[in-house]
Amino acid sequence: MGLKPTQYRCASESLLRRLRKEGTMPRIHPLIDLCNGISMAFAILVAVLDVARIEGALQVRHAEGSERYLTFGGGIEHPEPGEVSFVDAEGNAHARRWTNRQSGLSAVRDETREVLVVVEAMHAGGADDVARLLDAIAQALREVWSVEARTQLLSATQPAFGFP
Template sequence: MLLTLHVSDDVRTLAPGFGYLAVEAHGLTNGPSDDHSSALLDEATRRLTERLAGRAPQDDPHIAAWRAAYAAFGSKPSRTRNSAEALARRALADGSLPRINRLVDLYNAISVAHLIPVGGEDLDHIQGSMRLLRATGEEPFVTAAGGEHVIEHPEPGEVVWCDEKGVTCRRWNWRQGTRTRLTDTSVNALFLLERMAPMTAGELQTAAAELAESLQKMCPDARIEVGRPQLRDY
């Protein structure tokens, strides 16, 4: 059974075109980046370049919709970009993507190839259910600065993902916290694919299916469950 996820009415009002699809995986084997995960990232960069055909990422309709959603809750999209745009810009500028670990490389490759924000959370560090809501500004967010763990707080009204212990990702999908991120020793994970209209339910499902297939190839003994698209217009 998939982890319970909830989107607040305030967020749905802010961005009625928002939707998501969750993929859960149990019994994974992670580790440092390798030739296979590097090849996935290189292929994703190639697919991105072909898709954009010389356009900037923000000119893609899906990324433009994310920029509008960020602006709606008071975030400057040219300064705090959604994760898909940030990765795409880095891929185009550097000609390659950062290597983190096998699982993060895999979901980053899906994000870039499909121009969709994709996040990965360690299920063993999630406390209770997860909720997407507009912050009060009091919620704790554990991050790193200067090699040390520090606690920050979101701005009031900021859209954040939270569990029972605090914020797991700030500004929708801009920055993930250190508490729930996937490490080399993670074995159970939640992958969250997020879309804005005009991306269709079918396009969201295609990206999720590719993620699940790649996970199964990378970790043949893993148990993977793909949820249904959660869209207001589905």
């Protein structure tokens, strides 16, 4: 991915390090807590985005440097040119460094009604691990909220997933 592994830790690694150090995880939102737990169990990145905050199509692409990224502290940053980001039609970066850093703009809130869950794995066997992780999330959504998830594994031959 072109990132320094100790400077930009992936979310699942950061969660595991925090759990090991503090012995507990903070409560954020029931869905986020669930996805964080599954992310740690599989040691795979899981991002959860509020669909209502995404304008138009969401692309995974190299940043130009003009995209706007809202930090959780309320500040605006611009991804470095070439940095892989999740960018919508309005130029909002909803995630940076793949999904290593999610934006405060599309963070799940109490009023969130529809989410896009993104799971990433680039290791050998990653596609199989992602499929199992997605099944675990879908099962948990059915059991906890009686919600049916629609999933799709993206690849070079299947590069798009349509959502409202």
